[in-house]
Amino acid sequence: xxxxxxxxxxxxxxxxxxxxxxxxxxxxxxxxxxxxxxxxxxxxxxxxxxxxxxxxxxxxxxxxxxxxxxxxxxxxxxxxxxxxxxxxxxxxxxxxxxxxxxxxxxxxxxxxxxxxxxxxxxxxxxxxxxxxxxxxxxxxxxxxxxxxxxxxxxxxxxxxxxxxxxxxxxxxxxxxxxxxxxxxxxxxxxxxxxxxxxxxxxxxxxxxxxxxxxxxxxxxxxxxxxxxxxxxxxxxxxxxxxxxxxxxxxxxxxxxxx
Numbered sequence: 001x002x003x004x005x006x007x008x009x010x011x012x013x014x015x016x017x018x019x020x021x022x023x024x025x026x027x028x029x030x031x032x033x034x035x036x037x038x039x040x041x042x043x044x045x046x047x048x049x050x051x052x053x054x055x056x057x058x059x060x061x062x063x064x065x066x067x068x069x070x071x072x073x074x075x076x077x078x079x080x081x082x083x084x085x086x087x088x089x090x091x092x093x094x095x096x097x098x099x100x101x102x103x104x105x106x107x108x109x110x111x112x113x114x115x116x117x118x119x120x121x122x123x124x125x126x127x128x129x130x131x132x133x134x135x136x137x138x139x140x141x142x143x144x145x146x147x148x149x150x151x152x153x154x155x156x157x158x159x160x161x162x163x164x165x166x167x168x169x170x171x172x173x174x175x176x177x178x179x180x181x182x183x184x185x186x187x188x189x190x191x192x193x194x195x196x197x198x199x200x201x202x203x204x205x206x207x208x209x210x211x212x213x214x215x216x217x218x219x220x221x222x223x224x225x226x227x228x229x230x231x232x233x234x235x236x237x238x239x240x241x242x243x244x245x246x247x248x249x250x251x252x253x254x255x256x257x258x
Contacts, residue, residue: 023053025203040127047091052072052104055105088120113164134160134161147217176251
């Protein structure tokens, strides 16, 4: 049975509803992008699964993008190739079609993660590179003091690193990815030293976990964080984060070699 949302979104989040400002808030950070590009090695042909608006697609390579959401496909810049309307679990490509493949902030959206990983491995001759979050570390972030429900949602949705390694097979490495200060990719932890930014409703919507909690949770978060920022309570606890050059949280890069 087809469970895709009205705009084609294949996961538990409907990007037709929440994705309108995604490309403005989730802009690829070049420092993170450099690490992903290095992990892709010398690959000439690259598959990007759950490609969204095209974040982190390497330049100078032949990239094929797959994205089920029409709202996200429409936000791809004109200089990027159009994305194929397909899902991770049913990639419309022959075996060993690509030198490498990648997925950034995508695996937690897949209804069948194991099937999607098998498909990526099937169509890829070389490395499979996945940017994701370690669910065992998600709830250590300071947002837990204001909206633990949001982080609980994220921890529940992200597959374990063990599940990713099992699904990909081969030699798999998982390394914590340092999040740079003033990161341009607005996932929740990217605002580790800029708490004011998370009071922006559109910034919240660009992180799908916020769409899964009740409005009362967001109202409480907004009220409590606003007061703590005005009174200096947040800075008394976490002020050193404002100048920390990089933050090691739950962001990880998983690489499977063929």
